[in-house]
Amino acid sequence: xxxxxxxxxxxxxxxxxxxxxxxxxxxxxxxxxxxxxxxxxxxxxxxxxxxxxxxxxxxxxxxxxxxxxxxxxxxxxxxxxxxxxxxxxxxxxxxxxxxxxxxxxxxxxxxxxxxxxxxxxxxxxxxxxxxxxxxxxxxxxxxxxxxxxxxxxxxxxxxxxxxxxxxxxxxxxxxxxxxxxxxxxxxxxxxxxxxxxxxxxxxxxxxxxxxxxxxxxxxxxxxxxxxxxxxxxxxxxxxxxxxxxxxxxxxxxxxxxxxxxxxxxxxxxxxxxxxxxxxxxxxxxxxxxxxxxxxxxxxxxxxxxxxxxxxxxxxxxxxxxxxxxxxxxxxxxxxxxxxxxxxxxxxxxxxxxxxxxxxxxxxxxxxxxxxxxxxxxxxxxxxxxxxxxxxxxxxxxxxxxxxxxxxxxxxxxxxxxxxxxxxxxxxxxxxxxxxxxxxxxxxxxxxxxxxxxxxxxxxxxxxxxxxxxxxxxxxxxxxxxxxxxxxxxxxxxxxxxxxxxxxxxxxxxxxxxxxxxxxxxxxxxxxxxxxxxxxxxxxxxxxxxxxxxxxxxxxxxxxxxxxxxxxxxxxxxxxxxxxxxxxxxxxxxxxxxxxxxxxxxxxxxxxxxxxxxxxxxxxxxxxxxxxxxxxxxxxxxxxxxxxxxxxxxxxxxxxxxxxxxxxxxxxxxxxxxxxxxxxxxxxxxxxxxxxxxxxxxxxxxxxxxxxxxxxxxxxxxxxxxxxxxxxxxxxxxxxxxxxxxxxxxxxxxxxxxxxxxxxxxxxxxxxxxxxxxxxxxxxxxxxxxxxxxxxxxxxxxxxxxxxxxxxxxxxxxxxxxxxxxxxxxxxxxxxxxxxxxxxxxxxxxxxxxxxxxxxxxxxxxxxxxxxxxxxxxxxxxxxxxxxxxxxxxxxx
Numbered sequence: 001x002x003x004x005x006x007x008x009x010x011x012x013x014x015x016x017x018x019x020x021x022x023x024x025x026x027x028x029x030x031x032x033x034x035x036x037x038x039x040x041x042x043x044x045x046x047x048x049x050x051x052x053x054x055x056x057x058x059x060x061x062x063x064x065x066x067x068x069x070x071x072x073x074x075x076x077x078x079x080x081x082x083x084x085x086x087x088x089x090x091x092x093x094x095x096x097x098x099x100x101x102x103x104x105x106x107x108x109x110x111x112x113x114x115x116x117x118x119x120x121x122x123x124x125x126x127x128x129x130x131x132x133x134x135x136x137x138x139x140x141x142x143x144x145x146x147x148x149x150x151x152x153x154x155x156x157x158x159x160x161x162x163x164x165x166x167x168x169x170x171x172x173x174x175x176x177x178x179x180x181x182x183x184x185x186x187x188x189x190x191x192x193x194x195x196x197x198x199x200x201x202x203x204x205x206x207x208x209x210x211x212x213x214x215x216x217x218x219x220x221x222x223x224x225x226x227x228x229x230x231x232x233x234x235x236x237x238x239x240x241x242x243x244x245x246x247x248x249x250x251x252x253x254x255x256x257x258x259x260x261x262x263x264x265x266x267x268x269x270x271x272x273x274x275x276x277x278x279x280x281x282x283x284x285x286x287x288x289x290x291x292x293x294x295x296x297x298x299x300x301x302x303x304x305x306x307x308x309x310x311x312x313x314x315x316x317x318x319x320x321x322x323x324x325x326x327x328x329x330x331x332x333x334x335x336x337x338x339x340x341x342x343x344x345x346x347x348x349x350x351x352x353x354x355x356x357x358x359x360x361x362x363x364x365x366x367x368x369x370x371x372x373x374x375x376x377x378x379x380x381x382x383x384x385x386x387x388x389x390x391x392x393x394x395x396x397x398x399x400x401x402x403x404x405x406x407x408x409x410x411x412x413x414x415x416x417x418x419x420x421x422x423x424x425x426x427x428x429x430x431x432x433x434x435x436x437x438x439x440x441x442x443x444x445x446x447x448x449x450x451x452x453x454x455x456x457x458x459x460x461x462x463x464x465x466x467x468x469x470x471x472x473x474x475x476x477x478x479x480x481x482x483x484x485x486x487x488x489x490x491x492x493x494x495x496x497x498x499x500x501x502x503x504x505x506x507x508x509x510x511x512x513x514x515x516x517x518x519x520x521x522x523x524x525x526x527x528x529x530x531x532x533x534x535x536x537x538x539x540x541x542x543x544x545x546x547x548x549x550x551x552x553x554x555x556x557x558x559x560x561x562x563x564x565x566x567x568x569x570x571x572x573x574x575x576x577x578x579x580x581x582x583x584x585x586x587x588x589x590x591x592x593x594x595x596x597x598x599x600x601x602x603x604x605x606x607x608x609x610x611x612x613x614x615x616x617x618x619x620x621x622x623x624x625x626x627x628x629x630x631x632x633x634x635x636x637x638x639x640x641x642x643x644x645x646x647x648x649x650x651x652x653x654x655x656x657x658x659x660x661x662x663x664x665x666x667x668x669x670x671x672x673x674x675x676x677x678x679x680x681x682x683x684x685x686x687x688x689x690x691x692x693x694x695x696x697x698x699x700x701x702x703x704x705x706x707x708x709x710x711x712x713x714x715x716x717x718x719x720x721x722x723x724x725x726x727x728x729x730x731x732x733x734x735x736x737x738x739x740x741x742x743x744x745x746x747x748x749x750x751x752x753x754x755x756x757x758x759x760x761x762x763x764x765x766x767x768x769x770x771x772x773x774x775x776x777x778x779x780x781x782x783x784x785x786x787x788x789x790x791x792x793x794x795x796x797x798x799x800x801x802x803x804x805x806x807x808x809x810x811x812x813x814x815x816x817x818x819x820x821x822x823x824x825x826x827x828x829x830x831x832x833x834x835x836x837x838x839x840x841x842x843x844x845x846x847x848x849x850x851x852x853x854x855x856x857x858x859x860x861x862x863x864x865x866x867x868x869x870x871x872x873x874x875x876x877x878x879x880x881x882x883x884x885x886x887x888x889x890x891x892x
Contacts, residue, residue, distance in 0.1 A: 005197055006243055007183050013239040014183045017176075019071075019132045022078030028076040034086075037073045043395045043525060050589075052100035055115065061375040062525060064114040069123030070098070073131070091138035094131060095147065102150060103278075116157075118165040122173035125154045129181045148187050151189040155181050156190075159199045168347040169220060169229060172207050173794030175200040176232060179239065192239065201240065205247045208233055208254060211345075215317035216257030219344035223265040223272040224279050227286060230258050234291045258293035263300040264315040264324045268334040270303035273357045274370035275340060277348045279525070301627055304330035316422050320344060321412045322423045325442050327360075327449050335360040335449045335551060339440050340411040341426025351400040352390035353410045353428040354438040356453070358494075360551050362825070365389055365486055365494050367531070370522040380528050383517035387468070393457065394466040397431045397516075406430050411744035420444040434459035451549035458542050465543065467536040469496065473521045477532050478561045479508045479570060480578070480606065481628030481644070483547075484534050484552070487562040497555040497604070497630065498536070499548040501716070503641035505537040505574050555630070557605040571654075575647040576658065578625040580608065581655060586618030590803040593620045593661055594654055597677035600707065603630040609674060613790040615799040619667070622655050626646060626677070629713035634679040634699060636729070639716035645680070653686050664688040664740060667800060671789045672753075672782070674728060675745070683733045683741060690743040691796045693789030694782055697757035700726030734765050734772075743772045746792045746810065748780025749831060778831045778855075787812070788828050809873060813886040816858065820892055825869050832876040841865040862891045 021030075029040040039047040039054065042708050044063045047054055058064045061683040066072070073094065080090035090825035105115040114120060129153040136144055157163050158174045165171035167889040178200035182193045211229065213217050218226035237251040265272055270287075287301035298307030309329045310889050316323045321342030338357040343349060350371075358366040369389035370851040372380045383389055386399035394400070409429040416423040421442035429435045457465060471477060471486065475493065481496035482504065498504075510519040511530025521531035536545075548555055561568045561578060571577045584590040594617075606627035614621045626632035628644060635648045656666060667689040668682035675695030697700045700723035702712040708718045715722035737743070745762075747754045758774060765772045780788060792810040799808055809829055816822035827835050837857055840849040842865060849857055851874055859867075868888045873881040 005194055007186070007193065009242045010183045010239050013235075013242055014180050015133075016237045016238070017180060018077070018126065018133070018184075020078040020130070021075045022082075026075040027079040027585040029072070030079045030090075033072060033082055034076075034090055040071065041066060049097075052097075052104070053268070055101055055105065056102075058114055060373075060526075061114060062373045065117055065120045065123075065374075067688060068101075068115045068117070069120040070101075070127035071123055073097075073127045077130045081138070086535075088138050091135050092826060094135070095139055095143045098128070098147065098150070100133070103437075104142050106153075118163065119164075119170040119173045121154060121389065121875055122158060122177040125151060125158060125177040125181055126173075128154065129184050132187070133184050148185065149468065151181060151185065152188055152192065155188075155196055159196055159272050162303075164203065166203075167207065167210070168345070169211075169225060170691075172204065172229065172232060173208070175203045175395035176236070179204070179236070183239070197880070201247065202246065204236055205250070208236075208251070212254065212258060213320040213344055215261065215320040215322075216254070216259075217261045217320040217344070218258070218320065219519055220347045221279050221342060221344060221350070222348045223262075225277070225348060225350050226258065226265070227262055227272075227283065227291070227719060230255060230262060230288065231286070231291050233258075234289075250489070255292050256294075258622060259294040259297050259535070260315060261317065261320070261322070262292065263294065263310055264296045264312075264326075265338065266300040267336050267359055268303065268326060268332050269362065270326075273336075273359070274364075274368050274522075275338065275355070275357060275406060275495060276350045276352065276372035280370070280523070294310060296673045299329065303332055306597070313419050314417060314422050316340065316414045316417045316424055318414050318424075320866060321423055321426070323412065323414070323422055323440065325421055325449070327444070327447075333360070333362045337440075337442060337449075337451065339424065339426065341410055341424075341428070341438075343407040343410040343430075345407075346403040349403050350385050350390060351387040351392075351402050353392055354426040354436060355390040355392045355725045356440060357391070358437075358549070359472075361487050361488070361493050363474050363493060365475060366549075367470050367472040367521065369470060369520055369531075371525060372522045372528065373525050376429065379513075379517060383520060384522060386517075388516065389470065389519055389520070391430065393434075393455070395434050395459070395463050397464065397466070398432065400428075400430055403886050404430065413437075418443075421449065431459075432463070433461060436462065445553075448552045450551075452552075453545075453547040453549065455543075455545040455547070457544070458543070462539060462541055464539045465537065467538075467545065469534040469536075470519075470521075471532040471534065473523075473529060473531040475532075476562060476756055477534060478578075479506060479510055479534060480625075481554065481575070481633070481638075482630070483555065484508075485556050485558065485562065490562065492554065492558050492562070494549065495553050495554045496547060496549050499629075500536075500538065500543060500545045501639070502538045502540045502543045503638040503643070505643065507532050507535050507537070507576060508570075509535060514852055519624060537827050542673045557602075558609075559605075559607050571647065571651050571652060573647050575643045577647055577651055578606075578627060579651060580623040582611075582615065582621040582623070584618055584620045585615075586801075589618035589620060590659075590660070592667055592797075592800060593622060593656060593671055594667040595622045595624065595655075595678075595681070597624065597668070597673040597674035597681070598626050598632070598712070599670065599674045603709075606632070609670065609766060610790060613794050614797065615671070617794055617801065619797060619801065620659055620661075622652070624651065626673075629710060631707060632673065633710065633714050635681060637714045637874050639713065645684075649684055652681065659776045667691060667797060668794055669797075670695075671785055674706060679730060679743065680733050682743075683737050684724055685694065686738060689796070689800050690741060691793055692743070693792060694747045694751050694753040694785045695730075695745065695761075696731045696753065697761045698727040699729060700724065702757070730761060731764055734761065734770055735768065737765070737770045742805070744775070744792075744796055744808070745772060746775045746777065746789060746828075748782065748788075749776050749778050749787060750780055751782040751785065751845075753782055775807075775810075775828075776830055777810075777828045780828075791828070807881075809871075809881075809884065811871065811884075811886065813869060813889060814887065816860075819860075821862050821887060822858065822860045823862065823867060823891070824859075825871070825886065827855050827857075827871060827873075829855065830875070831882075834874045836872040836874075838870045839867060840870065841867050863884075864891055866890050 182196035295308035372384040608623035663686035666687040668678040671693030675692030
């Protein structure tokens with residue numbers, strides 16, 4: 001004999017599950033509708049009820065589900081309907097609202113169809129159940145019977161197999177509504193109550209037992225849905241345990257298994273990350289609800305204010321496809337990483353396979369767009385679901401489909417799991433003709449997490465690829481040739497630098513709608529704000545990228561490019577360039593543009609050279625960073641692709657055009673690597689003047705041993721053929737040297753660049769009838785070229801501004817250290833030359849030095865006054881060499 005169901009003992013537990021807003025905010029919202037006819041929603045704002053016309057608006061799907069589900073009545077149950085002064089009037093208004101809706105939509109045949117959306121119908125029955133429970137003593141019998149009949153008809157619809165949304169949380173809400181109604185509505189015939197109870201408990205058990213992975217993770221791809229479903233599992237457990245239902249023990253075990261993911265997926269601030277359709281909010285309320293009977297969950301959800309600290313800091317769930325890390329519990333600024341290689345169900349699935357979310361120091365660094373809504377016609381909704389809204393790979397400009405029949409083709413493999421990190425590989429074969437494998441390796445050094453990511457892409461035939469890094473809305477990027485830095489309120493928090501075995505093109509986008517949506521963040525459903533996304537584009541049949549993410553001990557030295565006052569800009573085009581444009585400060589300088597190229601610096605240190613020297617000449621200047629690879633690319637190529645060179649030429653042409661100048665007004669300059677680039681780009685641009693110091697000419701041979709990293713980046717390899725090809729580049733450039741371009745090179749006799757680079761270039765130019773002026777200074781090694789070249793550069797630019805074509809002899813005239821009464825003059829004359837001088841105080845000569853081979857002249861114990869020297873030169877051929885006069889110096 002079947003035991004009768006004791007519905008009465010379950011009522012209190014069900015009452016706790018029913019909507020019953022009772023705070024002042026709920027009271028205020030309820031009063032707005034009751035008195036002013038305005039529905040107020042935190043999500044949708046103020047909506048005009050308009051005599052029920054609000055239900056006819058189906059343009060916003062999420063809003064339509066809200067109003068057709070009567071969710072706004074949640075504010076009434078614990079406020080107006082319990083207030084003795086207005087409860088009868090409020091009850092009459094509530095009945096009128098429901099009757100108005102029913103007159104148009106109760107039969108489910110009228111537009112909009114969302115009126116009988118599966119979950120919307122369930123939410124409506126929950127609201128009707130709450131109304132029936134409260135209105136029996138407040139409305140007349142006719143209204144009460146009518147309301148009860150409407151609820152029974154709704155329950156019948158939800159109980160039908162044809163209407164049931166089997167296998168997802170919409171079906172769960174249908175069955176929860178049935179369960180609540182069966183327990184609470186005693187006016188319903190007993191047979192119907194039992195039928196609704198049996199159907200709902202059977203289907204709930206079927207859903208809950210099939211909607212969690214073996215790791216205890218809810219399959220609908222969203223942490224907040226995991227928590228929401230677990231909250232309802234707990235609610236069902238509370239109800240069924242009152243009658244010792246056979247499913248109660250199963251639900252206890254399920255919640256115990258689900259607590260781990262619910263805890264670890266929470267960020268250090270007690271919120272879930274914006275993955276999939278997550279609604280971001282503080283979960284401290286959940287911490288107090290005892291959903292899991294877990295002190296660790298209470299700790300995580302309250303950001304360390306309640307409960308007990310979890311034992312582990314990492315959680316890797318291969319069956320579910322998640323790998324989670326945090327640097328500490330209880331620290332709101334701790335580092336948190338969430339890697340997803342998950343496709344557990346179609347519901348709430350985004351095209352986010354192998355996406356990585358990263359937060360540190362209380363700021364989202366590598367983020368995701370989040371969910372925008374469920375109106376699939378809205379372009380922002382489409383974007384939010386697409387691969388472009390996540391940190392993953394796009395093939396041929398087409399997002400991975402949100403869902404398909406290939407969930408088994410996205411997997412996660414755990415190689416190593418430690419308390420201070422993990423190494424896992426996510427893999428997806430859902431992409432067009434492509435397999436993408438991403439290995440994420442997190443480990444701590446001196447307590448600081450370091451993330452290394454390896455992306456392996458294999459495909460059939462040639463394809464174009466875009467690898468995306470969506471950034472948090474609070475950070476600002478400084479983008480480089482192969483990575484970027486992230487700053488928050490002027491402070492650097494992270495940088496990312498990558499190596500690739502193919503040419504790559506890095507660009508940053510923000511708030512774009514054409515040609516496609518890029519760079520958007522959705523703080524909450526229906527709200528969109530522009531946010532930066534860095535895109536790495538490349539092509540090929542395969543590619544391998546290794547990415548280093550650092551939160552300290554950075555890959556890039558911060559050179560102040562992020563500062564608002566720095567005036568650094570980034571050019572557009574296929575390859576972006578960071579550059580600084582300095583306007584002329586003299587009339588003569590306004591007629592010239594000096595483009596200065598940089599030398600090799602330490603890895604990750606990308607800066608300019610000779611700015612102070614060039615600034616003193618008063619000319620327009622352009623400083624371009626060579627921030628490709630980890631030490632530059634000679635402004636030339638990335639794995640054989642010369643887009644870097646082309647972009648540099650385009651920037652120079654654009655700057656000349658902006659200034660109203662021509663190529664004849666162009667000066668290119670630099671030493672060492674910068675000198676090589678100045679020759680290459682000066683000749684290609686048809687510059688009037690090229691002024692360089694100790695350039696590398698046989699670049700491949702130079703790089704082969706000390707800098708194979710640069711050689712590999714430029715050529716794509718370090719083999720002999722790569723060396724030979726790069727060695728030839730400057731010689732090929734000389735073939736294009738025109739008569740209107742004048743090249744001046746200074747190099748030390750003791751500098752290996754003289755013998756191995758400059759001399760072969762000079763000999764090649766002479767053989768081909770090309771003129772290069774070379775100044776060889778005795779005894780000067782390469783390490784000392786900088787100070788000499790500064791003077792050489794300034795003197796040559798000043799000569800250009802004067803319109804003179806005389807040969808410049810570099811010199812330095814300065815005080816002797818801290819002794820303000822002593823002056824030194826160093827003349828960098830070529831070998832074999834003799835110099836003589838006269839020292840003047842004002843217009844009076846005070847000392848004379850005869851011709852000799854000495855290069856340094858010293859004057860000590862000078863009386864106060866303004867001094868300068870007149871220098872005379874004599875070369876071995878006895879040809880005329882013009883004298884020159886130094887600048888004034890003051891002796892005090």
